[in-house]
Structure formats: C-alpha cells, structure tokens
Amino acid sequence: MGSFSYSFNGFTVKIPNGCFLTHTIKGSKRKITNQFAGVDCAGLAALPKFYNWRIDFAYADTNGKTYKTSRGKTHTTGDHNPLRHNAPQTLPKYGKACAKFYTNGKLRATQCHYITG
Template identity: 55%
Template sequence: MQYVARLTTALAAAGALVLTTPTGAQASAIGSTPVRTFEYSVGGVDDEGADCMFTHIVRGSGRKITYQNAGVDCAFVGALSSGFCNWRIDFTYADTNNRLYRTSRGKTHSECKIDPMRNNSPQTLPRYGKACAHLYVNGVRCVSQCHHITK
C-alpha cells in the first residue's frame, strides 16, 4: 500500500512539473459555423440540410500567423449532396475598429466540391483586430467565421 501511495505522489509531482514547464507563447483558435448545402422537404417539413460545418483555424502568436486554414466538413445527409459549386474562400483582416485593411481573395473553383478547403500563407499582421474566413458560392457569401487577434 505504501508503494502505491509513493507511486501516486511521484506521478502527481511529475504531472505538476509537466504542467508548469514554461513554453513559448502560442495562440490557436478553431471555430465552426453551420453551413447548408441544400434544402429538402420530408413529409411537408422543410429541412435546410445544415449537416456541414465551415471551420476556420488560426495558429500563431500575437500578430504573427503561422498557419491558417478554412474549409467545409459534411456528415449525414450533407455528405450525400452535390456540394458547393463555383466556390471560393477569402481571408480578411480588420483592425480593432472593425475597419477592413487586407483581403486575400481565393480562386473561384468552377467544379462542385463537398469539402472545399483553402490554406493561407503565414504572415505578420500590421495591427491587432480579427481574422476571418468567408465561403462564397456563385459569388454570394454563404458563411463567415472570425477570430479576434489580441495581445
């Protein structure tokens, strides 16, 4: 029994060391917003087919973005649809007063795709504010997902 108590104490101490070891300041943000691919009616009830999520990921520290990605994941009935046609994904950046200062416009893809996705290159933003990803289908913005970039 004493062996188990000592082992438990040793493991707890090792865990505390792991948890308190300083690391470089890193920040990550992941967020998802429902997006519909289609509408259908079953027994007179309309369903907007929101079995898809638009996910935006930002990794970095401070104003430096080391990785950014946005895309759609579908499940259930949404995965059976024809997908998103004539789509593009844009990344935008705004300051703390919500003034847009940079847009990285994606290429418009004429094919239909169930899982459109785009990466953006690493960059250092000139100011704090927010980074957003926007999915456009046939030139119309369908969904947006944003993350605040703060000190």
C-alpha cells in the same frame, strides 16, 4: 450554415443543414504561422458537392475596419469538402481575422478569430 440552394450550369444544387465553416489559425500575437478554412459536412449534408465556391480571408483592425482581403480562387469543379490554406504572415494590426465562404458569389458563412496581444 443553414440549408440553401443555388444554380450552376443549368442545374440546382441543394445543400441541406449539416455543413459548417471551420477556420483554424496558429501563431502568436500578430504572426500567423498557419491558417486554414474549409467546409465540413455531416450525415446527408456530406453528399452534395459545392460548385463555383471560394474562400476569402479578411483582416480587420480593432475598430472593425477591414484593411486587407485575400480573395480565394473560384473553384468551378465539384468538391465535397472545400478547403483553403493561406500563407504565413505577420499582420500589421491587432483585430480579427475572418474566413468567408461564397458560392456563386453569394456569402454563405463567416467565421472569425480575434487577434490580440
């Protein structure tokens, strides 16, 4: 994720280069036993907090058509390392599972895994 700025409650938050969206999935075939996504930052990028953020999980079939989105809660308090865990589930279709990171409603990063048999 590149550097970016956004406004929150009248002040500007600047996020420098050095932050990455990470997405981990564990399971077998279409069964997901554990899924996490979060933002990890290194160096000076670890200093600012993220406000008004959320992480969504989106699932698409093998044609790329999204059939389900699990929208995360919007967090208004400042967090250095945004993190979201999703409940275990069995997907109805093969395709891909993606984590999407938003601040102030704007998509900042996406990271996907292909789910194949």
